[in-house]
Amino acid sequence: MADSLPKQLRLLTASAAIKERGKWGSKKEFILSVAGAIIGLGNVWRFPYLCYKNGGGAFLIPYSLFLVTCGIPLFVLETALGQYTSQGGIMCWRKICPLFEGMGYASQIIIFYGSISYIVVSAWAFLYLFSSFSKELPWATCDNEWNTDNCVVINTYDASANWTSPVNASSSSSSSIMEFWQRRVLNLSTGIETLGNLRWDLSLCLLLSWVICYFCVWKGVKSTGKATYFTATFPFLLLAVLCIRGMTLPGALHGIKYYLYPDLARLADPRVWVDAGTQILYSYAVCLGFLTSLGSYNKYNNNCYRDSIYLCLLNSGTSFISGFAIFSFLGYMSQKQGVDISVVAESGPGLVFIVYPQAVTLLPWPQLWSVCFFAMIILLGIDSQAGPYILQIFDHYVCSGPTLLMMAIFQSVIIGWIYGSGRFYDNIKDMIGYKPLPLIKYCWMSEEDFSSRHLVLLSGQFGFNIFVKHLCRIFKSILRFCTMSIVKIHAREIFDSRGNPTVEVDLYTDKGLFRAAVPSGASTGIYEALELRDNDKSRYLGKGVSQAVEHINSSIAPALVGQDVSVVEQEKIDQMMIDMDGTENKSKFGANAILGVSLAVCKAGAAEKGVPLYRHIADLAGNPEVILPVPVRLAHLLSSVSCFRSSDAFILFLLFYKLQAFNVINGGSHAGNKLAMQEFMILPIGASTFKDAMRIGAEVYHNLKNVIKKKYGQDATNVGDEGGFAPNILENKEALELLNEAIAKAGYTEEVVIGMDVAASEFYRDGKYDLDFKSPDDPSRYITPDELADLYKSFIKDYPVVSIEDPFDQDDWSAWTNFTDSTDIQVVGDDLTVTNPNRISKAVEEKACNCLLLKVNQIGTVTGVDESV
Structure with missing residues (x-):
């Protein structure tokens, strides 16, 4: 083996015997293993939703830009690094640049936390898989012990119902699919501080997931390579079936239109670019040590550059095609239910465990396709590798976003400038016989670093569907290093619908402007919190609110702007204002002043979490089974x-x-x-x-x-x-x-x-x-x-x-x-x-x-x- 290594590496290891490192049985095993590692659940649920959310076809512009400047260069770098050193994610850095061996340990920590979170998804999929072996799919009926009296089956209920939200906007009824997901699978406690009882069924599914993962790798590269022949190819077959079936449904083209219709105006929103960049890092499994470890089992002269290009195109192509499968079904559901497709579109695990279970019920032999589909989810989880609360926290604060962006910056600086991009290009030429395109080297040295640093500056913390109070806030503060603080608050006097002055508040965060106007009743009780009016009869007959506005601009705003507090921490911000006021009925600042800021914070908190306002309010109330309020009058x-x-x-x-x-x-x-x-x-x-x-x-x-x-x-x-x-x-x-x-x-x-x-x-x-x-x-x-x-x-x-x-x-x-x-x-x-x-x-x-x-x-x-x- 020593003769096949480059001169530099032979000099480094001359004083010690080199233990022979295992190799892939064939090139196909490497391709399939990497494909399995990078094509996972994020391709199935995250890319299509981001594409729809961020301007449809217009989202492909920033996505393609980051693919060329960040995704492919990092992919080539990590794969070539592993192949060149024949070492895993930690030892490769010791051989290339010993000073930065910590990069390897950092990636292993991220993988550790990521494995904890993603194995939970596999456990959920196992529960669905086992539940599929029944005469009638349990989520297709309301005759189960976990169902409530409000449960209905979508096929027999009013077509205008929205069954991707926990409760439909016009009724307290809930779908059998939603109740199976919420009450049978999740069965959420009141919060992370209340762990609840041990779920033996889910615990056994979780154990089974770990056992299967172990047996996939217990013999090292040999067992891993053989396993991927099935685990990496079967998901493609299922996606093809779902895509073909989905495209034949009525309303499918309507869904595809929503998926791809370009809204170029969205490109002016920094969040679109942040989503595009982080999706590249998220779905390509870069900065995690995966590619370095898998590449280390290649033969020294394997053309890793060509393999990397093909695998990147396969990854993005799979993400793109998955969108057709998903949105064809969403278009059908939208037409069937008589609601806008934005109502039935759902992000995150909810897309997999709410929309797809309904999709399989539309196929012949639904039990068979349900088994196949959730087997696919399990295989995706195995290849790519606390409850829902902890899963969401790890996913958003450890395994994506700023963490991966910082890793990308350090990685490009180390190879591009410290080790030397030209030197590493020579190493690649020594392996494959020619140098890659100069663009790759340029991206290592400047463009990749530039793109990643700007993504860090643009990105705030990413929201999630389940809001956790008290203990969760402590947990999140340990995991994250950035918060979404209030940048500016400004209040003004406006008129309400009755022509009376009221308070309007503009609150700015890094996600934009959030505006709230304070409501006021025609008749007020004497025991209500004090609505501060000016009582200056020469101005608006004494009903002006200039004093309340001044209290916001001169007292409340300076106390909140720039503080280390996130807008999702509604209770903390409300209490800060109450403490500053110091009166029982809020008579110092006025309840209208405090409420104006409180309402604006609430809207900003919902935007930060990426959920509708009513869901955010339900989270604040600790009510996971949210009811969308309907106006009583x-x-x-x-x-x-x-x-x-x-x-x-x-x-x-x-x-x-x-x-x-x-x-x-x-x-x-x-x-x-x-x-x-x-x-x-x-x-x-x-x-x-x-x-x-x-x-x-x-x-x-x-x-x-x-x-x-x-x-x-x-x-x-x-x-x-x-x-x-x-x-x-x-x-x-x-x-x-x-x-x-x-x-x-x-x-x-x-x-x-x-x-x-x-x-x-x-x-x-x-x-x-x-x-x-x-x-x-x-x-x-x-x-x-x-x-x-x-x-x-x-x-x-x-x-x-x-x-x-x-x-x-x-x-x-x-x-x-x-x-x-x-x-x-x-x-x-x-x-x-x-x-x-x-x-x-x-x-x-x-x-x-x-x-x-x-x-x-x-x-x-x-x-x-x-x-x-």
């Missing part, structure tokens, strides 16, 4: 709703929550008419989908307009500040009569019921209630709480009223309790509880209501809502 688009007492009214509430309610007649503070009660709503509980509910609501609304116009004239159809009609009537019963007639004329007497927001605190006078409070005061017309309760009961008896919000004053506790106890409808606390933990607790103890509204503007921070619950 137009006045409360930013409100979340929750019930806290089990009753018949709770069941009614769930019905309303999955639909929307329309505020169609305005009174109280919303309108200039004499009507005392604030809102009269219609609730289309008979609608089967969100779309149908909107149609029914719109039809009743327009019928109501005709009814009002016929009875009171054209001017009676003027609207209040929330869009409901505001006829100048006094009797609240008359408003209900108008609704009843409109519902009947629209033909929906069985599908539509009525809800009310009374806002009784507006007309509470000396322990009684004035239903004509907009007229000159006359105590003789006041009615007692009992009389008002009897009036509500008459409404319930004569009309389909099933929900009343704020029926009594915020301090009239006994009236609330008596009424809730004596009726079967939904009684909602808003002004009563004002998202205040103490008042919510009292409402629970007093059994004052059976449902409540939660509003961020009442408590002043995003996390304050979660704490209130």
Whole structure:
């Protein structure tokens, strides 16, 4: 062997006997082994999603650029380094440049952490594989012990449902595929700080994964090479089958269009370039020692340069073709469900374990194809090699992103400048008989280093689908060396929909601008956090918010900008602002000032994690089974709703929550008419989908307009500040009569019921209630709480009223309790509880209501809502 080594290496080893290093049985074994190492799960799920996310065909421009300047040069470097030295990932650096032997150890640490994370995916795949050996695929049915009452099978359910999100946007129902993934496979604990019980089934699958990996390599290069004949080729066969089947489905071309349609404007976004560069490093397995180790088993004169070019093209080609397989199925699902393809597109493991399981159900003999598909996933994991929380952390903070970019920089500097690119070119020529293209050497010396360094500067931490609190933050701080801090905060005064001033906040991070405007209710409870107004009657009638704006710009912004805090740490940032304010009801800065920043941080946190805002909010609440909120009424688009007492009214509430309610007649503070009660709503509980509910609501609304116009004239159809009609009537019963007639004329007497927001605190006078409070005061017309309760009961008896919000004053506790106890409808606390933990607790103890509204503007921070619950 010594005679076959170059002169430099013979001199280095002259004083010691060289142990003969094993060699590949044939060139095919090397090609297949490297192909198996670099073509893995990232090709199946990550590249197609990034291509779609970052401008379709336009993404291929930065991807190709980094392929030429980073991917291929690094691939050639590492493969040639291993072949030249005939040493693994650590010893090769000792022979080339002993001072930087630490590069080898660094790559082994990354591989160690990467193996821990990726073996989990193989364990999941084994669980799916074993589950496929059944008469009926378990994720294709709702008859399993882990399924909930809300489970439905997509093929028999409404086609407009979105089954790639945990819960569909218009319903609390969830798909059997999603429930199998979430409740059977993951079965998540509340967080990383709560490890939960040992999952024996997954533990055995994990053990099996490690055992198979061991037997693939236990005899070294000989067993590895033979194993790759099957493990590296079988996945290509399955991808071809899925691609062919997918292209034959209706809607496939629609999916391919979304996949490849070029959006050149996206090239101006630095994140597109970051994604392209890190995907090259991620999928090519560079900077990990893989290629060096595999190349070290080549014969000295093997043409590693040509092999590297072919393997790089094979890798990128596989990624590209995988996109056709994936998006053809996504196009079919999009057409079948009647939603935009962006709704069904999913990144990460969710794509493999949610979209593909449904895809195999569309093939003949689904059990067979399910076994084959998950066998492919296992083989990809074996070749390329804590639970979901830990998997996500390792994946995003150790195995990709800045870590690999830094490794690429050091590697190119060591070979390009310290060892010498010309010298290494001579070594390659000594092996293959000619020098590679000069571009490769140029990239080692400058372009690769330049590209990698700029990627490091552009890249922030990459988000992930599962947000982990408390202990997770400590864990992440150990693994990462960069955070996404706040760069700038600026507040201003704007107008809300009612023409009143409110606070708007612009928050800047390295990912861009995130803007939030503070909501404000028409009627506010006295126990809410203080909304700071200027009280300068010469300006906006005293409703200006310039003081709140100034507090943000002069106090809050300087305290947060540049701090070592990430925007995903919502609770920490909210608490910092609360501590700075130092008052119980946020009266120093104003709840509107604190909330404006809190909302902007929340939007930035969602962008940082790469998830929709509602998912991020669910993560903050520690709720993995996220429910996408549906507006309960137009006045409360930013409100979340929750019930806290089990009753018949709770069941009614769930019905309303999955639909929307329309505020169609305005009174109280919303309108200039004499009507005392604030809102009269219609609730289309008979609608089967969100779309149908909107149609029914719109039809009743327009019928109501005709009814009002016929009875009171054209001017009676003027609207209040929330869009409901505001006829100048006094009797609240008359408003209900108008609704009843409109519902009947629209033909929906069985599908539509009525809800009310009374806002009784507006007309509470000396322990009684004035239903004509907009007229000159006359105590003789006041009615007692009992009389008002009897009036509500008459409404319930004569009309389909099933929900009343704020029926009594915020301090009239006994009236609330008596009424809730004596009726079967939904009684909602808003002004009563004002998202205040103490008042919510009292409402629970007093059994004052059976449902409540939660509003961020009442408590002043995003996390304050979660704490209130």
